[in-house]
Amino acid sequence: MLKSLYWRFVLSAKARKSRGLRKRLGHNIRAIITESENGIFAVDPEDLEVGEKLRKGGFGLDEIERLGKYLNAESKVLIVGSHIGSLAIPLAKKCAKLVAVEANPDTFELLKLNISLNDCNNIKAHNIAASDKREQLKFLKSRVNSGGSKRTPKNHNFMYDYDKPEEIEVEAYSLDEHLGVESYDLVIMDIEGSEYFALKGMAETLVQSKVLVVEFLPHHLRDVAGITVDEFLSVIPDGFVKMTIPSQKRSVDKTSFEAELKAMFAADKGDDGLIFEKV
Secondary structure (H helix, E strand, O other): OHHHHHHHHHHHHHHHHHHHHHHHHOOOOOOEEEEEOOEEEEEOOOOOOHHHHHHOOOOOHHHHHHHHOOOOOOOEEEEEOOOOOOOHHHHHOOOOEEEEEOOOHHHHHHHHHHHHHOOOOOEEEEOOEEEOOOEEEEEEEOOOOHHHOEEOOOOOOHHHHOOOOEEEEEEEEEHHHHOOOOOOOEEEEOOOOOHHHHHHOOHHHHHHOOEEEEEEOHHHHHHHHOOOHHHHHHOOOOOOOEEEEHHHOEEEEHHHHHHHHHHHHHOOOOEEEEEEEOO
16 A cells, blocks of 8 residues: 555656646757767657656666677667667667567657667668557557557556546557568567567567567556466467576576566566577
8 A cells, every 4th residue: 555655656746747847848849859878869858767867868778788689780670669769779780670669659750750860771660559460559648658658558557647648549460460570680579568469469470580578567467458477478489498587687497487477476576678588
């Protein structure tokens, strides 16, 4: 109960700060240009997560270093949930080709601008949502944390609507269908609870790809997707036999996937990017 009240207080304070900043800047200011360790970025002034971190110097630098070890000048990368490009742009400088998928139309505008600002000619961006089929998907455009934009959750959670997100409809596709089946050296997925559906819709691509990095948050499984750990694991192809949990700084083999993730789910502990590898 106390934990819940604490997060309500923190998130409400963030929403007030975001609204205050927007009021001071005026509604004509679409973006702020900032130079960071990730590159030059146009960021939404209301965004107090990725946007604010970029304004203060950098975002996800440890993750970029960690993932860069899987790449070389010949590599191909797919990022599902690329947001404004804070990972895509620095990783594109380490590989031959990068495909970026982003569902939020406002964020996608900034992504395209940031690709241009950083001269990343090897990035191809798609403004679609990833799912298991072609559909019109109800989608929440978060404001304080635009990276938290997501398909409309199945269950209410204060974390998803504290900033009064606008609900829109977006075009969703199976990525096997929309992008065509292709092999990637690295697939990164961070789509706020839609991971199960997206993975289900790109089964053939995953079979041909080498490394999968996917966010795992219990409240997303429970409240957004409405699935179990077993269902989540069912869409990870058998070829992936090693799982690294960066937040715990350790790796396990396939025989331990179920036990490890069920223990994390029961303890309500997640990870921003579990790494599944074919060894």
